[in-house]
Ligand SMILES: Cc1ncc(C[n+]2csc(CCOP(=O)(O)OP(=O)(O)O)c2C)c(N)n1
């Protein structure tokens with residue numbers, strides 16, 4: 094057997110450089126490089142291997158370990174999961190900082206490869222700096238925290254364990270059904286140990302991404318169900334976009350007349366002005382999608398995991414005879430709602446089904462109804478885009494100004510607060526990759542870190558990061574990395590003195606917006622209801638190296654957007670928005686339990702309303 098003597102860390106990098114994926118005959122290198130922060134747990138091992146490979150495998154110096162995983166997740170999402178970044182950290186806090194990023198990736202079904210350092214396998218020098226000790230075992234450490242948030246987890250206690258671990262890691266990372274965070278804990282001593290690895294481990298390997306077809310008899314039954322349906326609805330999830338099935342979906346919808354509603358991850362599956370596009374569905378859905386969903390006798394869900402925002406906490410589908418057909422690469426998701434499960438790729442399945450239902454049409458009345466909803470929604474978006482609210486502008490107007498300024502191929506990115514809901518309803522998407530919401534984990538701090546990953550994936554597009562003041566305060570430091578690497582972002586920061594979203598939720602559950610505003614502590618009341626804190630966001634962004642602009646109204650916002658598009662480095666535009674001017678909910682509901690007993694009258698009232706809505710939740714057995 095021919096072998097190559099490498100350290101365990103060198104072997105990992107050598108292996109990663111030679112991994113490729115192919116789909117539809119198109120081949121590409123899978124791992125685009127490695128993000129990291131060095132500490133004693135990785136600098137001499139993996140750090141040495143990265144240093145040695147710096148010309149052929151790019152290393153990026155991030156500023157926070159959680160952020161780098163979010164950047165990697167966004168990069169994978171933008172690449173439709175066909176290209177990833179690895180992330181390395183030291184042991185201890187560097188590693189556990191990545192846990193939130195791992196959860197974000199796994200929940201959103203996005204591949205990231207995490208390489209945290211780990212405690213000494215030899216154990217003699219324990220406890221090493223930052224080691225978690227246990228009285229009952231020496232076989233535990235903080236990297237065990239990654240187990241529930243990883244789709245594959247391993248600890249490489251001997252260098253030769255890589256020979257079986259690395260192919261497993263790749264299998265999961267490239268699996269469209271199983272993908273998520275893959276974590277390999279790398280003990281700091283083993284990273285530096287050499288082994289005679291078989292040369293085959295480092296040969297070019299191409300992982301084919303299949304387009305799996307559905308079971309033929311189930312497909313026939315699905316076609317029958319479609320033919321029998323009078324009020325069908327398609328729900329397009331992220332799987333439509335990952336599978337690059339948007340054209341097939343468009344054809345299917347046009348041919349049959351079946352309207353299409355979109356989840357957060359699925360938004361962009363159709364252009365906003367497509368004849369069958371009803372826009373967003375669920376808690377943050379449009380009126381048309383929510384009414385059609387409520388009455389639907391057949392829901393064809395493509396590539397969605399049916400989050401509570403999509404199902405309006407299981408209240409969205411009220412037709413007692415409603416049936417579900419789920420097209421999904423993951424058996425787990427395909428089985429939800431007792432559906433007819435088509436465990437298959439969206440693109441091939443939509444095309445096969447379309448041919449099988451030729452001649453079927455929803456009928457003129459249903460088509461007309463969809464047209465009417467679409468026209469009404471267009472008018473509603475126009476109304477909100479041009480509300481004329483003052484003196485402080487509304488969030489909807491800011492969204493409108495960005496949408497009207499941006500080019501179709503540009504990307505809007507967001508993750509948490511009131512913005513995701515407003516964007517889901519209002520953003521007019523003109524490109525399948527133009528709308529990037531991390532709404533699986535809704536992780537505050539994803540916005541700027543994620544924006545960086547998007548820009549790295551496709552530098553030709555302008556990336557508009559729209560971020561609340563709360564989320565900005567949680568994690569803005571990747572502005573520095575964006576400037577370091579020359580990946581320009583346009584960040585629009587909406588200042589509403591704290592948490593409009595959770596503040597609103599607090600009010601509607603009877604808690605009066607308690608502790609959701611950035612205010613001084615009031616010495617008399619003892620509460621945080623003094624004056625607003627004087628936070629200067631523009632100065633903060635400028636101090637990180639960004640070009641900062643303070644906009645005060647829509648006119649200055651538009652001028653700032655134009656200025657930002659001319660600027661070659663990351664630009665942060667700040668604008669105050671009226672936290673009380675909210676975009677309405679369009680006949681939907683979200684289950685947030687209200688206290689069953691309370692001394693406060695507003696809570697008791699909220700509980701009464703809560704119980705009435707709760708009764709609408711369905712089991713779909
Ligand atoms: C890391 C993290 N912590 C807490 C939350 C819960 N949460 C959701 S939205 C929100 C407030 C967001 O504030 P901001 O970004 O200013 O947006 P706004 O609500 O004002 O629109 C919080 C705390 C979260 N999603 N992520």
Ligand SMILES: [Mg+2]
Pocket residue numbers: 510561562563587588589590591592593
């Ligand atoms: Mg805010």
